[in-house]
Amino acid sequence: DQQVKQNSPSLSVQEGRISILNCDYTNSMFDYFLWYKKYPAEGPTFLISISSIKDKNEDGRFTVFLNKSAKHLSLHIVPSQPGDSAVYFCAAGNNDMRFGAGTRLTVKP
Amino acid sequence: NAGVMQNPRHLVRRRGQEARLRCSPVKGHSHVYWYRQLPEEGLKFMVYLQKENIIDESGMPKERFSAEFPKEGPSILRIQQVVRGDSAAYFCASSPRVPGVNTEAFFGQGTRLTVV
Numbered sequence: 001d002q003q004v005k006q007n008s009p010s011l012s013v014q015e016g017r018i019s020i021l022n023c024d025y026t027n028s029m030f031d032y033f034l035w036y037k038k039y040p041a042e043g044p045t046f047l048i049s050i051s052s053i054k055d056k057n058e059d060g061r062f063t064v065f066l067n068k069s070a071k072h073l074s075l076h077i078v079p080s081q082p083g084d085s086a087v088y089f090c091a092a093g094n095n096d097m098r099f100g101a102g103t104r105l106t107v108k109p
Numbered sequence: 110n111a112g113v114m115q116n117p118r119h120l121v122r123r124r125g126q127e128a129r130l131r132c133s134p135v136k137g138h139s140h141v142y143w144y145r146q147l148p149e150e151g152l153k154f155m156v157y158l159q160k161e162n163i164i165d166e167s168g169m170p171k172e173r174f175s176a177e178f179p180k181e182g183p184s185i186l187r188i189q190q191v192v193r194g195d196s197a198a199y200f201c202a203s204s205p206r207v208p209g210v211n212t213e214a215f216f217g218q219g220t221r222l223t224v225v
Contacts, residue, residue, distance in 0.1 A: 006151070031209070032208075041218070041219075042218055043202075043216030044216045046213040050210065089151060095207050096142060096164070097214060101150060
């Protein structure tokens with residue numbers, strides 16, 4: 001039962017451009033959403049979160065948008081940098097966290 | 110200021126043996142989560158524990174897998190009679206309370222289990 005879905009396994013963008021990572025969910029009871037970033041051979045690290053009562057949260061180059069009616073959220077990274085190349089996981093939760101399958105972002109110099 | 114510590118980092122077991130994966134949460138954290146990442150796949154929720162209690166084990170196979178988080182000591186994920194399909198990276202995360210928008214969960218570096 002995949003409650004959180006990331007349908008794009010990979011994304012490649014040019015340095016300096018915008019990266020947009022998408023995530024869909026099915027459980028309307030989720031009350032918070034998070035994005036984690038993962039480098040190879042390391043554990044995921046927290047990036048940014050958003051409450052279900054908001055539609056946007058911004059932190060530096062990272063902005064998360066939430067569309068509750070569409071059960072969709074997205075992470076925007078602008079400008080993208082080569083160091084942003086990693087796997088990005090979307091997560092959603094109520095009392096625990098459920099993760100999507102991840103999107104591998106490659107930022108080309 | 111230690112983060113979540115998982116050991117061992119790498120574990121090799123023969124089919125039929127037992128695997129014990131340990132997770133020491135961040136000091137003061139009472140909530141622990143275990144996730145499994147199969148090759149080329151995302152993080153799959155397995156179990157959520159809060160000191161001495163299993164809160165949600167809906168993602169854990171009903172046979173051969175068990176988890177505990179005793180009052181003292183690390184959380185243990187135990188896999189009995191391992192099979193090749195158990196080969197994966199197992200990640201543990203901890204949080205001081207139920208995770209939410211203002212309470213992030215911190216992950217360990219994972220234990221990579223290989224069953225030969």
